[in-house]
Amino acid sequence: MLILTCPYCGVTAEETELQPGGEAHLKRVGPGGTDEELEAYLFDRKNAKGVHFERWRHAYGCGRWFLAARCTVTLQVFGTYKAQNTHPPSDIVDSIRAARPDWTPDWTTT
Amino acid sequence: MPDAPRTGRYSVFAIAREAMRQHKGWTRAWGNPPPRDRYKVIVVGAGGHGLATAYYLGKNFGITDVAVIEKGWLGGGNTGRNTTIIRSNYLQDPSAAIYNKSLSLYENLSQDLNYNVMFSPRGLIMLAQTEHEVRGYKRTVYANNLQGVSTEWIEPARLKELVPIINLDGPRYPVLGGLYQARGGTARHDAVAWGYARACSDMGMHIIQNCEVKGIDTEGGQVRAVETTRGRISCDKLAIVVAGHSSQLAEMAGFRLPIESVALQALVSEPIKPCMDVVVMANTVHGYLSQSDKGEMVIGGGTDSFNNFTQRGSWHHAEETVRALIETFPMLSRLKMLRQWGGIVDMTGDRSPILSTTPVGGIFVNCGWGTGGFKAIPGSGWAMAELVAKGAPGPLAADFGLNRFREGRFIDESVAAGVAH
Secondary structure (H helix, E strand, O other): OOEEEOOOOOOEEEHHHOEEEEEOOOOOOOOOOOHHHHHHHHOOEOOOOOEEEEEEEOOOOOOOEEEEEEEOOOOOEEEEEEOOOOOOOHHHHHHHHHHOOOOOOOOOOO | OOOOOOOOOOOHHHHHHHHHOOOOOOOOOOOOOOOOOEEEEEEEOOOHHHHHHHHHHHHHHOOOOEEEEOOOOOOOOHHHOOOOEEOOOOOOHHHHHHHHHHHHHHHOHHHHHOOOOOOEOOOEEEEEOOHHHHHHHHHHHHHHHHHOOOOEEEOHHHHHHHOOOOOOOOOOOOOOEEEEEOOOEEOOHHHHHHHHHHHHHHOOOEEEOOOOEEEEEEEOOEEEEEEEOOEEEEEEEEEEOOHHHHHHHHHHHOOOEOOEEEEEEEEEEEEOOOOOOOEEEEOOOOEEEEEOOOOEEEEEEEEOOOOOOOOOOOHHHHHHHHHHHHHHOHHHHHOOEEEEEEEEEEEOOOOOOEEEEOOOEOEEEEEOOHHHOHHHHHHHHHHHHHHHHHOOOOOOOHHHOOHHHHHOOOOOOHHHHOOOO
């Protein structure tokens, strides 16, 4: 049973209280996007084997969407954070690197 | 060990002959050769779909310079983890075509492969337990009859005759009828992989186990070779047939797939005397029930809903499945469950498979069979072999290309039944 802490209401919730929402940090394609970009946004997924950032909703709690960093191989949870973050915050990155020294972020913060 | 041992034909005469010499004449069913430097076609994944692809490449197109490489052991992924259900009662025409081709091939597979895959067309019922399902399955019956797939709608009284152990009057999940496909059934899942492997090996193909792909070399948008834990192997064409790890192989080749991997689980009871001679699927509660030839009740469950590469499933999903099934099959409450396991299934958005060319020349993918790949093995291999041999899809695979996502031509089997298949 996966256990995640909702960063909004602070409740430590079991998986059955939550609803998963797939890959996080997808960038919406604007009106000027090409067919390829729209297809990639709608369908293509990293489906990472290892560190994965994903959306969850505290469905049977406060009802809000939040984000989680989790390993899809071991189910280890590295932390949860608010959905307003456009990238995983530094404390999440630190906790991932503590557990997975080989892992490097694949985004650039600007 | 020889490069590719010939096993000779299995028959009653072979058994009689071996009985006379204390069974010393049996040879291994397939070879264990070291990989060569180069093959015309490399198939990644020695599960049912990969081996069937190789088999029909040889049988239908005469291409036998083929290696099937596998990171673990043959048939050790989803081929050995499913609940062996075979049916073809899908809603959309392209699905009906490929699954019905598959069912037709299963009907003669033991003869074709000279290997007993124990195909048992015992009939299959999909229970309708809500008004939505009643309407949905009646619609599927009409569609199937137009497609030439013979299915029928049966009322609860007839259902009770076919499945005496069923309880029709559950307060939460009453049985309102069912979709019956008399040609559906089960087969022995390991035997399907073993039979194809033996036939491939007999044609001179190499089956290379414990050989994990670590990288894919491309040059000028064309595949050149795969880097494996047993060295570099060159190829003209590469078929990626790896189910739950399709995204990882695609990433090595430099493209992404509309696939997400989740865990699907099953469990099996202690063996009991024969009590149910059809397959019963309860899609509303994600319970898929049949009795194996050993007497175990085989129960397929639901999927974890988050991305997952752990082949084990989760306790609360097993509980949900069993809790709901006990209402419909009260006798299950007295059974001990012996084993529980999971497999990693590759889900697409429209719950239909992908048989497609890719952005890289010479690379073909066969994936996205999701929770229902076993039934499709022969048809999938048949269509994939044509795709690989000709470089372009034939009629069975044409609608299952990757381009359907861009063009919005979904083959929607998720809404059709309200659940994943």
